Amino acid sequence: MKGVLAAALALVSCGYHVAGHTSVLPQTAHTICIPAFNNATVHYNITDRLPEAIAREFIARTPYRIVPDPNTADLVLRGTVLNYIAGVAVVDPATGRATATDLHVFLKIELVERATGKVLYSRPSMDARERYEVSENEQQYFDESGPAVDRLARFVAQQVVSGILSGF
Numbered sequence: 120m121k122g123v124l125a126a127a128l129a130l131v132s133c134g135y136h137v138a139g140h141t142s143v144l145p146q147t148a149h150t151i152c153i154p155a156f157n158n159a160t161v162h163y164n165i166t167d168r169l170p171e172a173i174a175r176e177f178i179a180r181t182p183y184r185i186v187p188d189p190n191t192a193d194l195v196l197r198g199t200v201l202n203y204i205a206g207v208a209v210v211d212p213a214t215g216r217a218t219a220t221d222l223h224v225f226l227k228i229e230l231v232e233r234a235t236g237k238v239l240y241s242r243p244s245m246d247a248r249e250r251y252e253v254s255e256n257e258q259q260y261f262d263e264s265g266p267a268v269d270r271l272a273r274f275v276a277q278q279v280v281s282g283i284l285s286g287f
Contacts, residue, residue, distance in 0.1 A: 148183070151185055156198035156200055156226075165271075169272050170198070176276035176277060193232070193233060203223075206220065228241070240282065245279075249267045249268075251263040
């Protein structure tokens with residue numbers, strides 16, 4: 120028992136803390152603007168879906184208000200879709216047709232304090248992946264790429280907001 124107490128005291132006295140439990144957001148910040156992301160690809164729909172998903176995640180998990188004008192926000196989260204790759208992941212050996220496709224998106228994300236220009240959070244090379252099935256029946260074909268982009272956007276939103284809130 121004395122050993123456990125001594126270890127606990129040593130950890131407290133040396134300033135030990137669990138990593139990632141410090142928010143990078145200043146206490147004076149109350150509003151965030153998340154404009155449409157820049158796009159270095161030819162895939163246009165993802166640049167709107169990512170900010171929308173991130174805004175919903177901030178609304179669900181934080182007290183911050185999302186505002187449309189970056190000039191009135193305390194914080195501005197900007198992003199760029201650097202690359203968007205969609206490729207066949209699984210092929211049916213009997214028919215030679217694709218049965219699954221992988222989406223792989225590369226992003227750059229930055230959260231900036233508007234008043235000072237200070238970068239509070241940066242992910243210069245974030246990547247996210249999502250797989251979706253391709254119908255083998257042409258008469259029952261449904262393009263699953265849109266819902267896959269939505270799932271990918273929700274995943275990115277969870278990762279970005281968690282990273283910002285935890286200081287990673």
